[in-house]
Amino acid sequence: MALLLGVLFMVFILLHITGDPVSLMVSRHASPAEIEALREELGFNRPLMVQFADFLTDAVQGDFGRSFRYRQPAMGLVLERIPATIELASAALLMAILMGVTIGILGGSNPNTILDSLARGLGLLGQTIPTFWLGLILIIIFSLHLGWFPTYGRNTFVLFGMHLPDKSIILPAFALSLFTTGQLARFTRSAVLEVMNEEYVTTARSKGLGKMRIYSRYILKNSAIPLISIIGVQFSYLLSGSIYIETIFSWPGLGNLLAEAVSTRDFFLVQATAFFTSLVVIGLHLVTDLIYMLVDPRIRYR
Amino acid sequence: MKPILAVEKLNTRFETFAGSVYAVNDINFELFPGEILAVVGESGSGKSVTMLSLLGLLPGSSSRVSGRAQFSTAGIDVDLLSLSKSELNRYRGNHISLIFQDALRSLNPVTTVGEQISESLITHLGYNKKKARRHALELLELVGISQPDKRYSSYPHMFSGGMRQRAMIAIAISCKPEILIADEPTTALDVTIQSQILELARRLQRELGMAVIWITHDLGVVAGLADRVLVMYGGTAVEIAPVDELYENPRHPYTEGLLGAIPSIANKGIKRLVSIDGSPPDLFQAPRHCQFVWRCPYAFEPCWQNIPQNYEINKGHYSKCFYDLQNNRPRTEV
Numbered sequence: 001m002a003l004l005l006g007v008l009f010m011v012f013i014l015l016h017i018t019g020d021p022v023s024l025m026v027s028r029h030a031s032p033a034e035i036e037a038l039r040e041e042l043g044f045n046r047p048l049m050v051q052f053a054d055f056l057t058d059a060v061q062g063d064f065g066r067s068f069r070y071r072q073p074a075m076g077l078v079l080e081r082i083p084a085t086i087e088l089a090s091a092a093l094l095m096a097i098l099m100g101v102t103i104g105i106l107g108g109s110n111p112n113t114i115l116d117s118l119a120r121g122l123g124l125l126g127q128t129i130p131t132f133w134l135g136l137i138l139i140i141i142f143s144l145h146l147g148w149f150p151t152y153g154r155n156t157f158v159l160f161g162m163h164l165p166d167k168s169i170i171l172p173a174f175a176l177s178l179f180t181t182g183q184l185a186r187f188t189r190s191a192v193l194e195v196m197n198e199e200y201v202t203t204a205r206s207k208g209l210g211k212m213r214i215y216s217r218y219i220l221k222n223s224a225i226p227l228i229s230i231i232g233v234q235f236s237y238l239l240s241g242s243i244y245i246e247t248i249f250s251w252p253g254l255g256n257l258l259a260e261a262v263s264t265r266d267f268f269l270v271q272a273t274a275f276f277t278s279l280v281v282i283g284l285h286l287v288t289d290l291i292y293m294l295v296d297p298r299i300r301y302r
Numbered sequence: 303m304k305p306i307l308a309v310e311k312l313n314t315r316f317e318t319f320a321g322s323v324y325a326v327n328d329i330n331f332e333l334f335p336g337e338i339l340a341v342v343g344e345s346g347s348g349k350s351v352t353m354l355s356l357l358g359l360l361p362g363s364s365s366r367v368s369g370r371a372q373f374s375t376a377g378i379d380v381d382l383l384s385l386s387k388s389e390l391n392r393y394r395g396n397h398i399s400l401i402f403q404d405a406l407r408s409l410n411p412v413t414t415v416g417e418q419i420s421e422s423l424i425t426h427l428g429y430n431k432k433k434a435r436r437h438a439l440e441l442l443e444l445v446g447i448s449q450p451d452k453r454y455s456s457y458p459h460m461f462s463g464g465m466r467q468r469a470m471i472a473i474a475i476s477c478k479p480e481i482l483i484a485d486e487p488t489t490a491l492d493v494t495i496q497s498q499i500l501e502l503a504r505r506l507q508r509e510l511g512m513a514v515i516w517i518t519h520d521l522g523v524v525a526g527l528a529d530r531v532l533v534m535y536g537g538t539a540v541e542i543a544p545v546d547e548l549y550e551n552p553r554h555p556y557t558e559g560l561l562g563a564i565p566s567i568a569n570k571g572i573k574r575l576v577s578i579d580g581s582p583p584d585l586f587q588a589p590r591h592c593q594f595v596w597r598c599p600y601a602f603e604p605c606w607q608n609i610p611q612n613y614e615i616n617k618g619h620y621s622k623c624f625y626d627l628q629n630n631r632p633r634t635e636v
Contacts, residue, residue, distance in 0.1 A: 111363075198407065199402060199404065200407065200409055200410045202402075202408070203402065203408045203409065203410075203473075204410070206357060206394055206395060206400040207394065207421070207422050207473065208390070208391040208392065208394035208422075208425060208426060209395070209421060209425055210391065210425065213425070217410065217413055217417075217421070218410050221410075222410070222411065225412075295412065296412060297411070297412060297459070298411060298457070
């Protein structure tokens, strides 16, 4: 709670010390008096602390103010964008887990081989390629030259009454997932490497168990424990909406909304987005802790 | 009697960035059905590595094992060291099992104790889950764990140190192995628990008729438990003898040093305990002469030139030493 308040305060201060949206709202020929009048009307001429207190009072009642641009409640706009972001984040996370964990396991269980070097290389590559550059390259290759995917936007089809994205999600999700893939690959590799040297793995081998069983019940189950927190953090990062990816692919998610809101100085919209994002991050940390208890019996509460 | 396990010329090297480590050098020993063989020696003398080598449990990429380890029992006669990993899996945990020093680290923290017992039964004896569970409960009872029903679904961290070692033993004996290798299983336990575990091991050994290799550096444990003793130094078996003979008549200077370092109540601080001067050998050097020579009070010229052979002193008593300790002079052969 205190964390949430802190985030809101920071966002509020940073927004207001960089000016206000009034100059963008009036026509170019407006007189200083007209501008001042609009400021007065919107309340931007009051002391910052009073404005913040005002914002908080409304916020706890569920009112995050209205977007200047859309002339709609800011939170409503945020909530509208959430499904698209959740879709993109989930798809990206799924891809990252599939690719990252696989690469990590292959590398970690064959230390100091070519496979391992490849895994480490891929992990590093995933974390260092700039996503905006990768997004553009993907569009050029797969959309423009090969024509396999649409260049931008979110197309949907209906299944059981739900609007689900079609293949248009693949490129942005892939571009978004790459950083997480790299991180997961590296962490999985080191987790597997560590667990492989544990004495209980020697015990498992001394029991004459098959390779499959040693991997599934001993190595992977134990390696999963440190990965859970990484996946939790990464998912909250993905869910906060990627500004670059959503902008490049015109994906109608939170990141896209935030980018727009910041560039148009749409204060209330930025604040609502920040509020929601922090809520998601905090919530996911809680969920991560709960999942921990499921996997690691040592931290189960009695 | 035919030995159940005959180890010949066992050599184990580790390849490291700093060069080869000569961890086990030319070890020969035999293990007979139903006996308890104690393996003693200081840390780094190669006790554990010897046993892990026999079962192919060393990291494959950096270790090289050579020699023979003939395992023979009813209907089986194989050289363990010539088997592939998957062939070895038929013997490990089934005919030969291991227990380790630190039961907490040797048990899988994220699966239940019961499952860890059952999985051996399922793998080797082809039991179904229900039958394996029933048998696992009996095993828990057999090793003296109360309320086996409840303990079956507990995790290792919920057990006390003694209970964990009991659970390890339950896993090890689950398939009624012919050989049980115990790698310092009582070192991490306090003295009362230690004696309980020793008692349990002795009882099970008698009931199941297993041969046991008991690795330890506690010579007190050895005296009360073992039939024969193998003394290791610098990766070599320097002396092997029946337990009483070894205590009364040690024939290797290292064994003599070890025994001299045991405090005794009869002694009551009148005599200083004897310590062995110097430090263990550098295993990065391929052995060219006796490994104990740097610390040996009896060392003389030949000790620096050749590796002593295994001299038979009495029936079943061998020592790798050029010096005749009993008569206090070099051996006549040298």
